Every structure is written in structure tokens, then in C-alpha cells.
Amino acid sequence: xxxxxxxxxxxxxxxxxDGLDVIQNGAIAVMSGKIIxxxxxxxxxxxxxxxxxxxxxxxxxxxxxxxxxTHSPMVYFRGLEDDLPLKVWLEEHIWPAEEKWLSPQFVxxxxxxxxxxxxxxxxxxxxxxxxxxDEIARAVRKTGMRAVVxxxxxxxxxxxxGSADDYLKNAESFINNWKDxxxxxxxxxxxxxxxxxxxxxxxxxxxADKYSLPLHLHLSETQWEVGEVKKRYGKTPVSLLEDIGVLxxxxxxxxxxxxxxxxxxxxxxxxxxVVHCMESNLKLASGIAPVVSMLKAGCRVSLGTDGxxxxxxxDILSEMATAAKVHKAVSSDPTVLNARQAMLxxxxxGAETLGLGGASGSLEAGKSADIVIADLKGPHMVPxxxxxxxxxxxxxxxxxxxxxxxxxVLMEDRRLTSADEAEIINRxxxxxxxxxxxxx
Numbered sequence: 471x472x473x474x475x476x477x478x479x480x481x482x483x484x485x486x487x488d489g490l491d492v493i494q495n496g497a498i499a500v501m502s503g504k505i506i507x508x509x510x511x512x513x514x515x516x517x518x519x520x521x522x523x524x525x526x527x528x529x530x531x532x533x534x535x536x537x538x539x540t541h542s543p544m545v546y547f548r549g550l551e552d553d554l555p556l557k558v559w560l561e562e563h564i565w566p567a568e569e570k571w572l573s574p575q576f577v578x579x580x581x582x583x584x585x586x587x588x589x590x591x592x593x594x595x596x597x598x599x600x601x602x603x604d605e606i607a608r609a610v611r612k613t614g615m616r617a618v619v620x621x622x623x624x625x626x627x628x629x630x631x632g633s634a635d636d637y638l639k640n641a642e643s644f645i646n647n648w649k650d651x652x653x654x655x656x657x658x659x660x661x662x663x664x665x666x667x668x669x670x671x672x673x674x675x676x677x678a679d680k681y682s683l684p685l686h687l688h689l690s691e692t693q694w695e696v697g698e699v700k701k702r703y704g705k706t707p708v709s710l711l712e713d714i715g716v717l718x719x720x721x722x723x724x725x726x727x728x729x730x731x732x733x734x735x736x737x738x739x740x741x742x743x744v745v746h747c748m749e750s751n752l753k754l755a756s757g758i759a760p761v762v763s764m765l766k767a768g769c770r771v772s773l774g775t776d777g778x779x780x781x782x783x784x785d786i787l788s789e790m791a792t793a794a795k796v797h798k799a800v801s802s803d804p805t806v807l808n809a810r811q812a813m814l815x816x817x818x819x820g821a822e823t824l825g826l827g828g829a830s831g832s833l834e835a836g837k838s839a840d841i842v843i844a845d846l847k848g849p850h851m852v853p854x855x856x857x858x859x860x861x862x863x864x865x866x867x868x869x870x871x872x873x874x875x876x877x878x879v880l881m882e883d884r885r886l887t888s889a890d891e892a893e894i895i896n897r898x899x900x901x902x903x904x905x906x907x908x909x910x
Contacts, residue, residue: 474501475877477520478841479511480531482857486817486832490810492857498531500839503877507835524872524882528847530857532813533832534594534840534875535786536820539686539724539745539774541600542584542609543577546901547779556692556754556780564779571905572629577602581609583898584784586889589613591785591867592842594875597722597745597774597824599659599686601630603644607654614880614888616840618722618824619648620659620686623674625666634670638677645681653876655825657684657722662691663707664698668714675716684720684825690733691725692756708733717742722823724774726764727757734760738768743823746815748793750776762797762806772820773812786816790862809858843872 476499483496485508497514499507507514525531544564551563577600588596595616598606603621610617621641623634631637645656660666660674666687678685690696690707699707708729711717719741726744729737737744746761764771773789775781790812797807821831830840846854850864873881880888 471519472499472517474499474506474518474520475522476500476839476874476879477514477518477523478531478843478874479523479525480529480843481527481846482530483508483833484530484532484813484857485834486533486814487834498833498839498841500874500877503838505833505835505837505839508833524879525843528845529843529871530846530861531833531841531843532861533817533821534830534842534873535592535816536772536824536831537588537593537596537775537784537786538722538743538772538820538823539747539776540584540596540598540784541777541779542596542598542606543580543600544777544779545584545587545784546571546576546580546898546905547777548782550779550905552782556756557694559754559780567905569629570908572601574602574605576901578605578609579897579901581606582613582889582894584778585609585613585615586886586891586894587784589615589873589881589886590870590884591787592844592870592873593784593786594840594842594873595821595824595826595830597657597684597686599661601628603656604647607648607651607656610654611651612889614875614878616653616826616830616875618655618657618684618686618826620657620684621645623658623660623666623670625670634666634673638673642677645683649681649683655683657686659686662688662695663710664695668703668710671711671716672714678720682720684722685716686722687724689723689726690728691751693728696728706730706733708736712736712740719743720825724776725751725756725759727751727759729760731763734764734767734769737764741770744769744771745774745823746771746793747774747776748789748796750780752792752796754780758796758800761793762801765807765811770819770823771815772823773815785867787861787865787867790816794862809856809862812862813858839874839877841874842870844869845871
């Protein structure tokens with residue numbers, strides 16, 4: 471028999487490969503962080519042996535979920551201000567709070583909380599846009615996750631820079647610190663076309679291209695943003711980015727709620743990675759992105775939570791369910807954005823959008839063992855007729871039992887093995903008391 475590190479057994483294995491193959495009564499053999507074989511349980515157990523066998527009856531295994539847009543340290547502002555329009559919420563509440571509280575220690579502690587929240591929800595990789603990127607990257611490494619960590623850039627002064635050029639210098643320094651890391655991919659994050667001038671956007675793209683890295687930004691999130699960009703530059707946001715040469719397949723564009731038909735065609739032609747943040751857009755009343763039209767046009771659309779200050783959680787299972795249901799309602803067509811499409815957006819398409827498709831996003835021999843095992847034995851999970859339907863419409867994060875990244879078991883039986891959950895939560899509560907006391 472061939473020795474391996476771990477064998478994972480499950481009633482259903484969702485490969486999310488090109489054929490969307492589902493292996494019934496299957497098993498996966500993992501060695502040195504990689505999937506070396508997968509197939510029927512009998513076959514795998516005949517050919518491979520391992521000191522650790524996990525999963526089993528009443529479980530499903532699928533690729534780790536991908537959160538393609540978030541601001542992880544904003545978990546410490548969860549519930550700080552709710553039920554407000556985006557512009558008011560951001561400019562009158564969140565930005566002042568960031569000016570008051572942001573520090574390397576704040577970001578480090580908050581990012582750890584975000585990482586364990588995502589791990590417990592079955593998320594193995596995420597794309598972050600924020601400041602103090604080194605602290606976020608260290609939290610990613612400490613907890614064992616994968617992430618694209620993008621260094622924030624704006625045109626106005628803040629805690630980490632006095633001008634766009636300062637932010638760009640910070641971004642290049644951050645890139646050089648992390649460009650060779652196996653689990654952290656650095657990136658460049660000009661905030662949006664209304665907070666970054668065309669000159670800043672071009673400089674950001676030049677920096678990203680210099681190192682062949684992702685460029686991540688908010689795009690056409692609100693009608694106000696579209697109107698403001700048109701007023702300043704005579705063009706809508708997507709058209710502006712196209713005209714200044716920013717768009718390509720390494721661009722990760724969050725939200726895209728208000729693109730025109732012409733702009734949707736541009737996003738598809740340029741292979742821009744569109745990230746749909748359904749629940750944040752609903753809560754802030756930003757609108758409902760034309761995802762069905764974007765998918766029909768051939769756009770790559772993945773899912774993101776946005777920050778927990780505007781969502782208010784980091785849960786891609788919830789995003790799948792909400793997105794699938796809302797788009798059926800607004801299009802008056804129950805067949806659109808079906809469960810398989812939602813699952814693809816949350817796994818393989820998300821990984822491809824982040825530039826991680828070669829390593830994760832599907833369960834195939836040779837790929838990294840980024841695997842989630844979920845329990846199917848809860849009362850809300852039986853009887854079972856279609857596994858995709860159950861995951862998208864019935865499963866919740868408490869059903870996630872085990873999370874593996876690169877062959878390392880980071881959570882088993884709902885217990886984190888890579889982080890001290892109680893300590894991280896206590897730190898968060900302490901920060902919360904300080905922030906609350908300051909606001910009273």
C-alpha cells in the first residue's frame with residue numbers, strides 16, 4: 471500500500487472540476503499537502519494507508535470556500551453603525567473610527583478574529599483590502615489560511631500615509647516583504663475611482679504589473695459613485711478604467727452593482743474578476759448587481775462578504791443562499807443562478823479570480839488539499855436528494871466540522887487547532903469595551 475498523511479472519507483465528494491463530478495462514498499488521499507488520489511472509498515483504502523483517517527458516514531467534502539472581497543480588520547467595527555446609506559456610514563462613522571483606532575496592534579488582533587471566523591465557516595482563502603498589510607499577512611500565516619492581501623491606496627491622508635504616493639510606497643514595501651510567500655499573495659488596492667484619481671489608478675496598475683500581482687478595487691458600488699465619477703471625468707466608472715488601461719484579468723472588482731450593458735461587455739472581454747457582495751449591498755441599499763446579465767455575458771463572478779462592519783458576518787454559505795434566492799426573485803426566473811452555479815462561484819471561480827486556481831478551488835490530484843468536511847446529520851439536512859441544493863439552501867456554518875488547508879488540519883470536530891479561539895475572542899471583547907467607552 472502507498473503511505474500518505476491523511477485519508478478523508480465522505481458520502482459525497484464535490485470535486486468542482488470541469489465536469490462537476492461528484493464521487494459517492496468516496497475518499498481522498500493527501501500527502502505532503504497535496505491531493506495524490508481521490509475516488510471510491512474501497513479503491514482508495516485498498517491502495518493507500520494513512521495514520522489519520524477523518525470524515526466518514528454522514529459527511530460531505532468539498533473545496534474550501536473563497537471569500538473574494540473583504541476588509542478583515544473591520545470585524546472590530548461589526549455593528550458599530552448600522553442602517554445607514556453607504557456614503558454616510560463610511561464617511562461619517564467608519565472613516566473617523568479608523569482614524570481614531572487603527573494601529574498595527576488593532577489590525578493584527580482584528581485580522582486574527584476574522585481569520586478564525588472564516589475558518590469556522592469553511593473559508594480557506596480570502597482577498598483582503600485594508601491597511602497595515604504586514605499585520606494582516608502575519609495573521610494569515612499564524613492561523614494557516616491562504617489570502618491575497620492588498621495594500622490600500624487613497625488620495626487623502628490617513629493613518630498610514632499622507633498622500634497617494636505614500637500609500638504606493640507602502641504597497642511596494644509590502645509587496646517586497648511577501649512576494650515569495652507560499653500562502654500570502656500581496657496585491658495593490660486603490661480604493662475606488664471616486665477616492666483615487668486616474669493618475670493614482672494608473673500608478674497602482676503600473677505597480678501591480680511590475681510584480682504581476684492582483685489589483686483590487688471597489689467599482690460601481692452605488693448610484694452616487696457612478697454619478698460622481700461621471701461628473702468629474704465625463705465617464706462611468708468601468709468606462710473610465712477601460713480608457714486609462716487599467717482593466718485586465720488580474721483586476722478584482724468588488725460590487726459592480728451599477729454597470730451599463732456596454733460596461734458588462736467590457737468586464738467580460740477584459741476577463742475582470744467581478745466579486746458579488748450580495749448581503750452587504752442589500753444592507754447598505756446599494757442596489758442589486760446585474761449578476762445574471764454578467765454571467766450570460768461571460769463575466770467571471772465570484773462571491774465576497776465585504777467587511778463585517780457592513781454585512782455583518784464573514785459567511786460565504788450565507789452569501790450563496792442569499793444571492794441565489796434574490797436573483798431568482800428580481801429576474802422572476804427560478805432557474806437562474808442555480809445551486810451548482812452558486813457553488814462554483816464560491817469555490818473554483820473564486821480561486822481563479824484570486825489567481826489561486828492552480829492550487830485550490832477544486833479537488834483534483836496534484837492540487838493543494840484545501841478541503842472542507844461538513845456534517846449532513848442535522849435535522850435541517852435530511853432527507854437528502856441533491857447535495858448541491860443542500861449545501862446552498864440548507865447548510866449553515868455550524869455544519870462545517872473540519873477544515874484542511876494544504877494538508878494541515880486547522881479545525882477538527884469544530885475545534886480550531888491552529889489558533890487559541892478563546893484568547894482571540896477575549897482580545898476582541900477588550901477592544902470592543904475600549905471603543906464603546908470612547909463613544910459614550
